[in-house]
Amino acid sequence: MKLGPTLVLRQRTQLKLGQELQRAIGFMAMDNLELARCLEEAAAENPWLSLRLPPVLDRGAPDAVAAAEGVSLIAHVLAHMPGLVPATADRRIALALAEELDDSGFLCRPLPEIAQRCGVPSARVEAVLAQLQRIEPRGLFARSLSECLSLQLPDVEAREDRMRRLLDALPALARGGPAALARDSGLPEGEVAALLARLRRLDPRPAGAFVCAPARVRVADLLFRPARNGWCAELNPETTPSARLADPGSAAVPRGSALSRARGEARSLIAALERRNASLLALGRVLAREQAGFLSEGAIAQRPLTRRAVARELGLHESTVGRMVDVGAAATPSGTLPLRRFFCHEVRRGGDGGASAPALMARIAEIVADEPPGAPLTDGQIAARLTAEGLAVSRRVTASLRTRAGLGNRAARRRKAPGSRS
Structure with a gap:
């Protein structure tokens, strides 16, 4: 056995992201307005950058009312959120609920829609909502005036039969x-x-004392337009910033100088911007092709589509597609929709003809709307109708989708029927 120092040669391959690719990935995590502001900051320090900013970007208006006195509602909620929602995993749901508060402190979106957006069961969103409703002033996060007033009453008084009725x-x-x-x-x-x-001694607008900051309006990064053979996607010219290489006026640029390095930086930034825009447009074209039914007929025609499948087709990493989907939005005939609305999983796997959850929920809502007054259908009867239409789902899955669609069970729908007594 020989002891002593030796030299060993090993060969290893390693994938490293270049500066241009790193910057392009960072741009993909921004919507068009955030990207425009980022480019504006870069152009202020780089004389080689010439920008065309979208007209929607109002550079004279701040994002928030800095001069306003007092605390905004969202700031008040965020300050108390750690004490109200101790589980870190639930903070994302709590933030989604806080984003849906109107100026009076009421939730302006149904819980099933918030649950679908967060990708969690409605029961979990209900539990987080119950935690948030303990915030002061009481009545915030109510879904109706009745619930708002009930939250402000002592528990014993709110549970009293006369007050509840x-x-x-x-x-x-x-x-x-x-x-x-x-x-x-x-x-x-x-x-x-x-x-x-x-009840008149209670406050029907618990958020009235807070400062109302102007809400940020979601703008479309993509446009979906009907075409001869379906739908086409294009970048929104009203919100998409562009950049080109400018001439700062110097006749000769010495190699290695600060001006030369700034030119290289500008070229890299322009290439990253073009790469980001090309990837976003490619994503839009896939969505226009795969979800043509959703664009034409709504949720009832939405097909199952995952980010992984789109990433595989585009030759991108799934996380890259996820960045664009999480921040992007598109103008459609139904209004401006976040890109994540175009993605959904198949309810029934392993067979042909599986339907998406939004399509099944929309069909269940149609069946419930057409059921005989005073004689609502059971979940088993709804499941049987879906099976007869070629959408074989179990009674349990039907009940879960009905709940996610915000529809009550048979007993609750019977109580709400005209002429019924609770």
């Missing part, structure tokens, strides 16, 4: 006054008057 029938007050409220709640008019006097 009055709150459940509260929408009747706007339709027909105290008499209609008494009729729908089944309470004497004297008790209704006393309970209403108690």
Whole structure:
């Protein structure tokens, strides 16, 4: 056995991202307005960059009202969120709920839609919402006026049978006054008057004391237009920034000088921008082809489509596609939609003809809307109808999709039927 120092040669290959590719990947994580602001900052320091900024970018208007006094509602919620939602994994859901608050402090989007956007069950969103509803002032994160007032009452008073019946029938007050409220709640008019006097001492706008910052408007990065053979996708010229190499006026640029390095930096940035825009356009063309039915007919015609499948077709990494999908939006006949709305999983795997969850939820909503008044269908009957249409799903899956669509079970729909009594 020989002991002593020796020289060993090993060969190893390693993939490294160049500066241009790194910058292009960073640009893919920005929407067009964020990208325009980033380019504007770069152009302020680089004389070689000439920009065409989108007209939507109002450089004279700040993102928030800096001069406003007081605290905004979202800042108040974010400050109290760690104490209200201790689980770090639930903070993403809590933030999604906070983004849906209107100026009065009410949730302006149904929970099933928020759950679908977060990719979690509706029951989990319900649990996080219950935690957030403990925030002060009470009444924030309510889904209706009745719930807002109920949150402000002591627990014993809110659970009292008379108050609960009055709150459940509260929408009747706007339709027909105290008499209609008494009729729908089944309470004497004297008790209704006393309970209403108690409710009038509560605050129907719990967020009224907070500063209302201007909401950021989502703009479309892509445009989907009907074409002769389907749909076509294009970059939105009203929001897409562009850059070109400018001449700062110097006749000769010494090699290795600061001006020469700035020119190289500008070329790299322009190439990264063009690469990002080309990737976004390629993504839009795949979506226009694969989700032509969704664009024409809505969710009922949406096909299953995953980010992994799109990344494989484009020759990109799945995380790269995910960056563009998470921040991008597109103008469609239904309005401006986030790109993640074009992606969904197949409900039934392993067979031909599997449908997407949004399509099945839309079909279930149609079946429920057409069911006989006073005789709602069971989940098994709905599943049987779907199976007869070639969409074989179990009763359990049907019940789950019905809940995600925001539709009550058979008993709840029977109570809401005209002429029924709860």
